[in-house]
Amino acid sequence: MEGIRLRWLGQRMGLEKMVLKNGDLRGTFIADQKHAFFEGDRFEAVQRAVQAQPKCYKVYEKSGKLKITGTAVKHIGEAKRALESVVA
Numbered sequence: 001m002e003g004i005r006l007r008w009l010g011q012r013m014g015l016e017k018m019v020l021k022n023g024d025l026r027g028t029f030i031a032d033q034k035h036a037f038f039e040g041d042r043f044e045a046v047q048r049a050v051q052a053q054p055k056c057y058k059v060y061e062k063s064g065k066l067k068i069t070g071t072a073v074k075h076i077g078e079a080k081r082a083l084e085s086v087v088a
Contacts, residue, residue, distance in 0.1 A: 002076045009083040014043060015068070018079075025070040025079045033066060042087060049086040056082075 010018045014037045015027040030037055037043055046068070050057040058069045073079045 002080060006076055006080045006083065009080060009087060012042065012087050013046060013083060014038075020073060020076065020079055023072060023074055025073040025082065027068045027070075029066040029068065031065060046086055 007018065010027060013027070014029050014035075016030055017028040019026045046059075050059050050068070056071055058071075060067055060069075070079070070082050073082060
């Protein structure tokens with residue numbers, strides 16, 4: 001059940017795909033970089049979180065897709081708390 005809630009939070013954050021692997025939460029943002037999401041409040045919240053905690057979050061582009069990585073995330077509960085702090 002926590003996995004489903006985590007996916008919902010990720011979708012609210014504009015993530016199409018998320019993977020929890022090797023202590024990192026990796027997410028891929030909406031592929032269409034001209035989407036209204038990137039001009040909205042939620043994307044600004046993501047940017048503020050990344051700027052406030054550069055050791056915890058990293059945003060980068062790979063293969064033409066915008067991605068985000070959250071470090072030191074060992075289980076779904078930690079991932080959920082990390083996303084809640086961004087989208088809350």
